[in-house]
Structures are given as C-alpha cells and as structure tokens.
Amino acid sequence: MFYYQLDDRLTLRQLQMEDANALFMAVENSREQLWEWLPWIEATRSLSDCLAFIDLCLQGAKRRQSLNVGIFEERKLIGCINFNFIDWQNSSASIGYWLDPSYQKKGIMTSAVQVMIDYAFYTLRLNRVEIRASMHNKKSRAIPERLNFRHEGIIRQGEWLYDHYEDLAVYGLLAREWTHTHAF
Template sequence: MFSFKVGESISLELLQQHQAEEIFMLIDHNRDHLRQWLLWVDKRKSVEDMVPVIKYWLENLANNQGFDVAIRYKGDLIGMIGVQFDWGNRAASIGYFISKDSEGKGIITISLKSLINELFGRYSINRIEIQCAANNLKSQGIPERLGFKKEGIKRAGQYLYDHYEDLIVYSLLKNEQS
C-alpha cells in the first residue's frame, strides 16, 4: 500500500501488526476523549485486542474493500483514518480520529485533503462521505473546511453505549473538488 508525506511534519502510513502496541497506547491515552464519539473504544482493552482488529484492516486492504492509515506528526502516531469502498457506486466513506493533544492544528484537515486527492485520482472514486456526531462540532468543521456539502441528519444514526446520537452526513463529489 502506501506511506507518504502530506506535509513537512505529517505522514500517512498503512497500519501493520507490529504497530499493535503503539495503536493501543494511542487509544488508551485518549480513551475518555474518544469514547464520547466512538463505540469501539471500550472493546480495545489491551494490545492483544488490537491483533484481530489489525488483521481485519489488512484483510479489507487485501480484498480491496478499504484501508486504515496511521497519521504521524513529527514521527509520533497521533491519529488514524479509515476508508471503506463501495465499488458498485464508485464511492468511499471516511472515518477519522486524532489525539486530544493534537486537535486544532489542522493535521486531520491536511491529511484528509491529501487522501481525498488519492481517492479521486488513483482510485477513481466519484463520491466521498463523512458522518459526524451532531454534537461533535470539531469533527464537523473538517468536512466543512474541505468543501463537503451537508446532506442532512441521520436521526438516531448511532447507538453510543447508552444513548442514540444523530449523525450529520457530508459528501464531496469528484467534480466539486477544489
């Protein structure tokens, strides 16, 4: 797959099994922050819990169903981006997270801009979708800065531990890319 620089201090790289401990530590150090928005956080309780997850990510890659990349800032793992393909519709959906300490630096926006260029170019994707929790205003700012259009609200679109969350659906078409 790939590993490439998206800025002077930012790079994206395919996640591999040897990174299980590093990925777990990122999640564990940001557990309270991530748990507000992501259902899977409580399922990652140890490094061993990461092994089947990374295997699944690598199987998705091998089957051309998607991929997951690490976001590195100055060499440190600070976040992740996941991409899932819908080849029948030439579409992709993107999910992402970043460490609490790395928020507000534009790292996700810069990383996604490069990845979006890859998806529209190298992968010939026509439509990219991002869904954000309605209460996660920081996350919503990312697709908005990247020119995504707000399509609407997926009411009670996610059950998060003990309550439902509305999701905001954003999309960007290849011919809308700036």
C-alpha cells in the same frame, strides 16, 4: 502499501501489525476524549484487541474494501484516518478519523482528509466521498465543512453510542466538486 509524507514530521501510512502497540498506546492516551464520540473505544482494551483490529484492516485492504491509515509524527502514532468502506459498485467511500487531543486544532486532520480525498478521486477514481459525524461533535463536523463538503442531511439515531443513539450529520463531496490540487 499506502504511504504519504504530509510534511517534514508527519506521515500517513497504512497500519501494519507492528503498529499494534503504538495504536494501543495512542488509544489509551486519548481514551477519555475519544470515548465521547467513538463506540469502538470500549472494545479496545488490550494489545490483542489492536492486533485483531489491524489484522481485519489488512484483510479489508487486501480485498480493496477498506483502507486504514495511521497518522504518525515521526514514529509516534497520533491518530488514524480511514476509508471505512469502499463501495466499488457505487464508486464511493466513507472517511472516518480520530486524532490525539493534544494534536488537535493544528490543521493535521484537515490535511490528512485532503490527502485521502485526493487518493479517492485521483488514484482510486471514485466519484463520491462521504463523512458522517455526530450532530453534537462540532470538531469532527468542522472538517467536512471547512473542505466544502455539502451537508446532505441527518440520519436520525444513526449510531448506537454505549447507552443511547446519536443523530449523524452526513456530508458528501463529488469528484467534480473537488478543486484541491492532487497529491498522487
């Protein structure tokens, strides 16, 4: 099971079934802000939705196709970061993330992304990590830019968001470009 102590109060840990209530509460507390950018918010309306999601996450992890990690402040779930899909044939993974707005602008997500990059390159031995974000989501785009990802292009109308398509900025980072000291 994935586990990493980020600092004295923050932990990254693979989501488990017993986290469903904490996940639901975190989504509820941030629903209005997350709704602007994340299409799955509408489908997350009950505890059973979170249980079903975590079950899918655990199945994906067991098959080594994905990894969904909670960001915890002590025992409180404050966000998630994940490898949406691990492409073993092409040795790459795509990272997605969200954080309770009251915890944003504190460097938490940047640190969490660094840990996931380390894990991708040093433990999983992948060659490429990708992050996609809406062209209009400046906060989400700031993270790969801060971590020296290369802006590789735009996927026009790449994501359906409730009632319209969003253009997605695509950022990529190769293992040989990553200079961070590894955590694993």
